[in-house]
Amino acid sequence: MRRYAGEKGGKKAVPLSCLQAGQSGIIVSIRPVRQADSFKFRALGLIPGAPFLLERTFPVPALRLPYSSLFLDDELAAGILVYLTESQKSLKKGTRQKEKYGRYSFYSRLKEFFCHK
Amino acid sequence: MFPLRNRSFEKVSKKNEVPAQKKVMLIGFPNVGKSLLFQHLTGRYAVVSNYPGTTVDYSRGNGRLAGKAVEIIDTPGIYSLHGQGQDENITLELLKKENPSLILFVAEAAVFPRVMDLFVEIRRLSLPLILVLNMIDEAEQRGIRYHLPALESELDVPVVATSGTRRTGLEELKKIMTKVLFSPEPSQTAAGFDSKRGWERPERDGLWDGVLLKQGRHSGITAASSRAEKLHLLLINPWIGYPLAVFLLFFCFYYIMGILGAGTAVRFLEEKLFGEILLPACSFLTLKYLGSAFVRELLMGQFGLIPMALRYSLAIVLPLVTMYFLCFALMEDCGYLPRLSYLLHKPLGYLGLDGRGAVPLVLGFGCGTMGVLVTRLLETRRERFLATFLLSLGIPCSAQIGLIVGVLAPYPKVFFLWGFSWGIIFSLAGVLLNRMLPGRRGYTCLEFPPLRLPQLTAVLRKTSARVYWYIKEIIPFFFMISLVFQLLYMNGYLALMENFMAPLFRHLGLPSEVTGIFLFGFLRRDYAAAGLYDLVRDGVLDSSSVLVSALVLTLFFPCIAQLIIIIRERGYKESFVILILIALISYGAGYLLNSFISAVSL
Ligand SMILES: Nc1nc2c(ncn2[C@@H]2O[C@H](COP(=O)(O)OP(=O)(O)OP(=O)(O)O)[C@@H](O)[C@H]2O)c(=O)[nH]1
Ligand SMILES: [Mg+2]
Numbered sequence: 001m002r003r004y005a006g007e008k009g010g011k012k013a014v015p016l017s018c019l020q021a022g023q024s025g026i027i028v029s030i031r032p033v034r035q036a037d038s039f040k041f042r043a044l045g046l047i048p049g050a051p052f053l054l055e056r057t058f059p060v061p062a063l064r065l066p067y068s069s070l071f072l073d074d075e076l077a078a079g080i081l082v083y084l085t086e087s088q089k090s091l092k093k094g095t096r097q098k099e100k101y102g103r104y105s106f107y108s109r110l111k112e113f114f115c116h117k
Numbered sequence: 118m119f120p121l122r123n124r125s126f127e128k129v130s131k132k133n134e135v136p137a138q139k140k141v142m143l144i145g146f147p148n149v150g151k152s153l154l155f156q157h158l159t160g161r162y163a164v165v166s167n168y169p170g171t172t173v174d175y176s177r178g179n180g181r182l183a184g185k186a187v188e189i190i191d192t193p194g195i196y197s198l199h200g201q202g203q204d205e206n207i208t209l210e211l212l213k214k215e216n217p218s219l220i221l222f223v224a225e226a227a228v229f230p231r232v233m234d235l236f237v238e239i240r241r242l243s244l245p246l247i248l249v250l251n252m253i254d255e256a257e258q259r260g261i262r263y264h265l266p267a268l269e270s271e272l273d274v275p276v277v278a279t280s281g282t283r284r285t286g287l288e289e290l291k292k293i294m295t296k297v298l299f300s301p302e303p304s305q306t307a308a309g310f311d312s313k314r315g316w317e318r319p320e321r322d323g324l325w326d327g328v329l330l331k332q333g334r335h336s337g338i339t340a341a342s343s344r345a346e347k348l349h350l351l352l353i354n355p356w357i358g359y360p361l362a363v364f365l366l367f368f369c370f371y372y373i374m375g376i377l378g379a380g381t382a383v384r385f386l387e388e389k390l391f392g393e394i395l396l397p398a399c400s401f402l403t404l405k406y407l408g409s410a411f412v413r414e415l416l417m418g419q420f421g422l423i424p425m426a427l428r429y430s431l432a433i434v435l436p437l438v439t440m441y442f443l444c445f446a447l448m449e450d451c452g453y454l455p456r457l458s459y460l461l462h463k464p465l466g467y468l469g470l471d472g473r474g475a476v477p478l479v480l481g482f483g484c485g486t487m488g489v490l491v492t493r494l495l496e497t498r499r500e501r502f503l504a505t506f507l508l509s510l511g512i513p514c515s516a517q518i519g520l521i522v523g524v525l526a527p528y529p530k531v532f533f534l535w536g537f538s539w540g541i542i543f544s545l546a547g548v549l550l551n552r553m554l555p556g557r558r559g560y561t562c563l564e565f566p567p568l569r570l571p572q573l574t575a576v577l578r579k580t581s582a583r584v585y586w587y588i589k590e591i592i593p594f595f596f597m598i599s600l601v602f603q604l605l606y607m608n609g610y611l612a613l614m615e616n617f618m619a620p621l622f623r624h625l626g627l628p629s630e631v632t633g634i635f636l637f638g639f640l641r642r643d644y645a646a647a648g649l650y651d652l653v654r655d656g657v658l659d660s661s662s663v664l665v666s667a668l669v670l671t672l673f674f675p676c677i678a679q680l681i682i683i684i685r686e687r688g689y690k691e692s693f694v695i696l697i698l699i700a701l702i703s704y705g706a707g708y709l710l711n712s713f714i715s716a717v718s719l
Contacts, residue, residue, distance in 0.1 A: 033560055034559065034560075037559070037560060037562070039196060039197035039199050040196045040197065040562065041562060042197070042234055043146070043196035043197055043231065043232075043234060043235060044196070044231075044562060044564055045231055046562065055350060055353070056350075056353055056354070058355060059355060059459070059460065059462060059463040060459070060462050060463060062353055062459060062565075067228035067230060067231040068228065068231065068564055068565075069349070069564070069565045070562060070563060070564045070565060071353075071459050071462065071472070071562075071563055071565070072560070072561065072562045072563075073462075073560050073561050073562070075560060076560045076561075076562060
């Protein structure tokens with residue numbers, strides 16, 4: 001089983017890139033990039049502790065934060081660890097996707113394979 | 118790491134104790150309305166659009182406060198004083214160099230908490246400071262209201278609420294600026310500043326208790342509720358966004374520029390105004406009043422100033438460029454471009470650019486020269502080089518597109534093939550160059566500004582400012598080239614050059630008449646396209662040579678105005694590399710296309 005840096009006390013942090021559109025949660029940590037970038041992230045409100053809503057995942061992730069909305073590279077999203085909000089954590093794997101599209105999509109299965117195992 | 122320590126500022130301020138003229142700098146996040154405030158304070162035009170990074174260089178203007186002139190400086194928006202982008206560097210350098218007497222810190226009222234870090238950084242400079250809560254109209258619409266006196270005492274700086282679009286709060290701002298600038302007592306910010314500890318960062322939670330009278334949206338994130346947010350979701354949905362982008366492009370180019378511009382306006386201006394009235398009148402007048410045949414030839418000859426320069430610039434190019442600038446200004450002001458950036462972020466990644474690259478490239482469809490100027494909005498030198506290369510290689514400007522579409526419209530198959538081969542060559546060249554160039558693109562995190570209804574006056578003003586720029590900077594080249602060509606033509610050099618170049622074009626399967634057009638192409642691409650238009654009208658070209666020449670013209674050298682700007686922006690070495698690459702690629706593409714056509718004999 002893969003473990004993540006933000007994992008602690010039973011609550012599991014997952015990379016932002018593994019979420020599906022419409023999921024929300026709280027940012028736990030951001031993998032350090034260039035220092036100049038980290039100043040920009042702060043200014044944009046992309047900071048640990050910030051609540052977020054993932055509006056889209058394709059073509060690239062688009063996020064809504066309390067005071068801004070923005071999009072980022074996939075590579076960046078992979079370095080951002082988040083906690084999902086409680087209500088969504090209790091959902092079974094893939095249920096949301098199933099509810100939405102009526103069946104398991106190949107894409108979501110692929111995602112689960114890499115993210116939740 | 119921290120280039121702006123307080124000490125360096127103290128030194129500078131001691132050196133020039135009595136500044137000649139008080140300087141006021143507008144500083145703040147990108148896209149908070151600094152340039153619009155600058156317009157209101159100085160009466161000078163500065164480009165205002167609804168995406169971060171509009172202002173790429175500072176601009177100065179003079180304003181009057183209580184009868185005294187003050188210098189006002191508009192700066193590119195910054196997120197932090199420690200950033201490494203070009204905009205940040207410009208603002209930093211400016212802060213160090215100018216030592217302003219007053220900083221207007223502009224912030225977007227509805228999302229003011231975001232700017233606290235930058236605000237604290239700026240306040241550590243211990244320069245007189247006013248906090249301008251701009252866009253107060255939007256904040257009120259969302260139900261957010263501030264208790265300004267409480268905010269003032271919490272932050273210990275004067276606070277003014279303004280709205281640039283509604284023009285409210287400007288008088289009050291001027292009044293406070295006058296007070297801070299011309300009052301004898303030391304400014305509020307300098308007093309009480311503890312130089313060892315600097316300003317404590319105010320506690321976010323505590324700060325808001327007395328200050329925010331009413332907060333509209335709770336800080337928890339809910340699904341999109343307002344109409345603008347829903348529209349935003351639609352625009353960034355690929356299933357809707359991509360077709361919409363294609364439709365808009367098609368609408369802009371085919372309908373507005375191709376039919377309305379190249380069709381109606383050009384036909385009216387060119388055929389009626391010039392063909393039937395101006396040209397006959399001019400030739401009559403010159404015949405009657407100009408004794409010297411030489412001057413008459415210069416004015417009225419085949420490449421003369423009036424039939425060529427004046428007719429092309431006024432009747433053909435100007436209507437198209439104006440139309441495009443109008444469309445682009447609308448797209449800019451409503452905030453569509455950042456959504457387009459989102460959709461194009463991935464594809465542009467293969468070309469070594471990020472989503473922002475969409476802005477210069479799309480603007481390049483209007484005027485490549487202006488596109489090259491706007492590449493400054495990109496972060497790294499590598500990206501700017503790549504964008505400049507792509508603009509020069511493959512983005513035909515509005516005049517050129519209008520005419521090429523006008524020429525090719527009667528042959529849909531040719532038109533399709535042209536678009537197809539253009540797309541392939543453009544992307545192939547971009548991807549390969551990106552691969553070969555050392556280095557790689559940094560990570561991107563870009564903001565969506567809110568969607569706003571464009572203001573008609575702002576759109577018209579921006580369009581007219583750009584058209585004015587075009588007339589001032591680009592049209593003179595038309596006259597210069599026309600003069601050079603007429604002189605070459607009269608001395609017989611043009612024929613010599615054509616003979617010299619003709620074999621080159623024979624390999625592309627093109628008749629020798631085309632050579633002249635390509636010679637034009639060295640100087641102005643749209644000029645050359647207009648020449649193509651003439652040749653097709655006269656029936657010199659068949660459809661396959663129309664296709665080859667349209668493609669090669671599209672890919673060919675940038676016009677001379679663009680070349681000059683490229684050299685200025687990128688330096689001789691990079692410009693030389695760009696030109697060599699373009700020459701090879703455009704010739705190679707023409708050769709391949711011609712061989713392909715003759716092989717399958719379309
Ligand atoms: N609703 C509203 N919109 C405003 C106001 N002031 C400016 N805007 C809009 O905000 C957008 C940005 O304005 P700019 O003046 O270009 O912003 P800037 O701070 O100069 O931006 P950069 O040059 O990118 O740093 C434009 O679309 C303006 O029309 C305001 O008071 N209210
Ligand atoms: Mg600006």
